[in-house]
Amino acid sequence: MWKLxxxxxxxxxxxxxxxxxxxxxxxxxxxxxxxFVDNNRKTGRGRKKFEFEAELDIIYGKKENIMPRILLTSTQVLRKAQSSSETHSTPLESFEPAIKNLISVEETALEAETRNVALHQTQNPSRKRSKRNITPAYKKQNEILIDIKNDLKNHYTEKTG
Structure with missing residues (x-):
């Protein structure tokens, strides 16, 4: 073909x-x-011009990998008409029952999985958390931090009161 x-x-x-x-x-x-087609379909992009746009639209006009039948945006669903290249938009709100149903199915599955994991953990505790060893240095540091916290609390109550 290319030789010809x-x-x-x-x-x-x-x-x-x-x-x-x-x-x-x-x-x-x-x-x-x-x-060019991808750029012009993206939101927020500057539209580009293409020298052979009309010719390649004729060649690729019916191919779905170039011009998909359905295009989803954040607010609507764009459907290409079967007989022409016009697009028809459907508000996304009309799909809300199906979307809510899908979300509730996913939430139910997630809740069931969470229950199974919690049940498994209570029946088979894998490890116990070790308690902190309270050393004299830790006690001293903790007391100092508690004193600082109380001093700040007193300072702000006197200032506002």
């Missing part, structure tokens, strides 16, 4: 071009078009 295209271009424009160059150029144009 290269031969036609060579005859039409009186230049010498190889089939590999035709194939590589097509891949570059194809990749650029896909990036």
């Amino acid at each position: 295209i290269a031969h036609e271009i060579s005859n039409l424009y009186k230049i010498t071009i190889g089939p590999e160059k035709c194939e590589n150029k097509w891949k570059v144009v194809d990749r650029s078009y896909k990036k």
Whole structure:
């Protein structure tokens, strides 16, 4: 196929071009078009222009990997019409019952898993936490911190009272 295209271009424009160059150029144009479509679909992005947009829209117009039938946004669901390239939007609120049902199913599964884990831990305690060894140095440090806390508390109650 690329040999035929290269031969036609060579005859039409009186230049010498190889089939590999035709194939590589097509891949570059194809990749650029896909990036262009992705960029223009993202929110908050500046719209770009593409030189061969109309031609590639005709070529890729029906392919779902380029133009998906359903596009989800944070507020609505955009559906492409079957017969044309127009999009129809459906408010996301109309999907709330299904979403709430899905969320409640997930929450129920999470609650059941949490209960099972808690039950397993109470039946099979894996380890007991070790208690802190209270040393004289720890007692002294703790008493100092408690005194500082009480002094600050008294200071602020006198200041505000």
